[in-house]
Amino acid sequence: xxxxxxxxxxxxxxxxxxxxxxxxxxxxxxxxxxxxxxxxxxxxxxxxxxxxxxxxxxxxxxxxxxxxxxxxxxxxxxxxxxxxxxxxxxxxxxxxxxxxxxxxxxxxxxxxxxxxxxxxxxxxxxxxxxxxxxxxxxxxxxxxxxxxxxxxxxxxxxxxxxxxxxxxxxxxxxxxxxxxxxxxxxxxxxxxxxxxxxxxxxxxxxxxxxxxxxxxxxxxxxxxxxxxxxxxxxxxxxxxxxxxxxxxxxxxxxxxxxxxxxxxxxxxxxxxxxxxxxxxxx
Numbered sequence: 315x316x317x318x319x320x321x322x323x324x325x326x327x328x329x330x331x332x333x334x335x336x337x338x339x340x341x342x343x344x345x346x347x348x349x350x351x352x353x354x355x356x357x358x359x360x361x362x363x364x365x366x367x368x369x370x371x372x373x374x375x376x377x378x379x380x381x382x383x384x385x386x387x388x389x390x391x392x393x394x395x396x397x398x399x400x401x402x403x404x405x406x407x408x409x410x411x412x413x414x415x416x417x418x419x420x421x422x423x424x425x426x427x428x429x430x431x432x433x434x435x436x437x438x439x440x441x442x443x444x445x446x447x448x449x450x451x452x453x454x455x456x457x458x459x460x461x462x463x464x465x466x467x468x469x470x471x472x473x474x475x476x477x478x479x480x481x482x483x484x485x486x487x488x489x490x491x492x493x494x495x496x497x498x499x500x501x502x503x504x505x506x507x508x509x510x511x512x513x514x515x516x517x518x519x520x521x522x523x524x525x526x527x528x529x530x531x532x533x534x535x536x537x538x539x540x541x542x543x544x545x546x547x548x549x550x551x552x553x554x555x556x557x558x559x560x561x562x563x564x565x566x567x568x569x570x571x572x573x574x575x576x577x578x579x580x581x582x583x584x585x586x587x588x589x590x591x592x593x594x595x596x
Contacts, residue, residue, distance in 0.1 A: 356576050359387040363513030367449045381514070385575070386568035388516075392461045393434040396423050397451065399467040416468045417543040418503060418550030425554035426464075431561060438463065448513060455510045463508040464557065468546050470501035470523065472538040495534060499525045499542040503553045507561065517564050519556045523549045 357380070364377040398416045419437065426435045438454060455463050475496045506518040525545035529537050 356385065357383050358385075360384045360512040360514075362511070363452070365448065365513045385572045387512075388565050388568060389461055389511075390431045390565075391433045392431075393436070393459070394426070394432045394462045394464060395436050395438040395455055395458055395460045396426070396464045396466055397438040397455075399465055416466065416546060418468055418546035418553070419466055420550075421547050422466055422505070422550040422554050425551040426557070429558055431558070436460075448508075451508070452510050452513060461510055463510055465504075465506040465508055467504040468501070469504065470499055470542045470545065472497065472499045472542055474498075474534055474538065495529050497527050497529060497534070497538055497541055499523070499538065499545050503546060503549055505553055505557050507557070507564075517560050519553065519560050521549055521553045521556060 360381065364373070364381060366372040396419065398419050400414065400416070423435050423437060426432060429435075436458065438458060438460075451463065451465075475498070500523065502520045502522050504518065504520045507516040508514075509516055523545050525541050525548075527537070527541055
């Protein structure tokens with residue numbers, strides 16, 4: 315039986331439509347697989363540090379992405395240690411100056427004690443060597459069995475200038491008692507919360523400080539040191555209050571971020587009394 319030209323055209327059109335339908339099936343299959351990929355479980359919280367023990371650092375791209383994708387964890391209440399960051403005694407080596415502990419450490423710790431987020435606040439012994447950087451800090455914190463460490467640092471510069479009263483020095487006798495020197499101390503106090511388990515710095519808080527006084531010519535170096543020490547002692551409790559407030563804000567921000575990514579398992583929580591106390595700055 316012969317097929318007319320019009321029938322052959324119709325049959326060819328049917329074949330083309332069937333071929334197009336077959337070629338479109340993988341696209342529909344891919345669309346159906348998309349929700350399955352979205353249902354994949356969120357990544358777990360970090361269980362260990364992914365940073366290299368090399369002091370120069372060598373964080374791989376995979377490790378960096380894993381850190382950024384992991385939910386934010388805050389395990390409180392917990393014991394915390396305060397380690398003072400001290401200057402090096404020699405620029406050629408990492409050994410810190412053990413003869414001088416920053417003056418603000420004691421009042422800083424005193425203000426942190428009694429806070430609900432911290433079951434214990436202890437000072438950490440200076441690290442014998444800074445050659446391993448953060449890994450050395452993690453090791454000594456592990457000896458105290460601490461989950462978190464607060465890194466405390468004072469950066470205070472001093473200077474002296476001649477004031478208008480210094481004109482009295484021309485009398486020679488006036489140089490013995492006239493307060494012709496203007497002493498100034500300025501800089502900042504800094505505190506950073508460090509997670510010993512993961513090697514992450516959770517946040518850093520700084521508070522600017524400024525102090526001035528006038529004196530005579532005698533023992534200017536001692537007076538500048540006393541001015542800087544007094545300034546740190548007076549400002550350290552306020553820095554501790556800033557740390558507690560930032561801890562509350564960190565927990566709140568982390569909770570929002572984890573819930574946005576569907577990572578409820580690592581959502582940080584603060585004890586109810588602690589959250590109220592931190593929110594009011596007490």
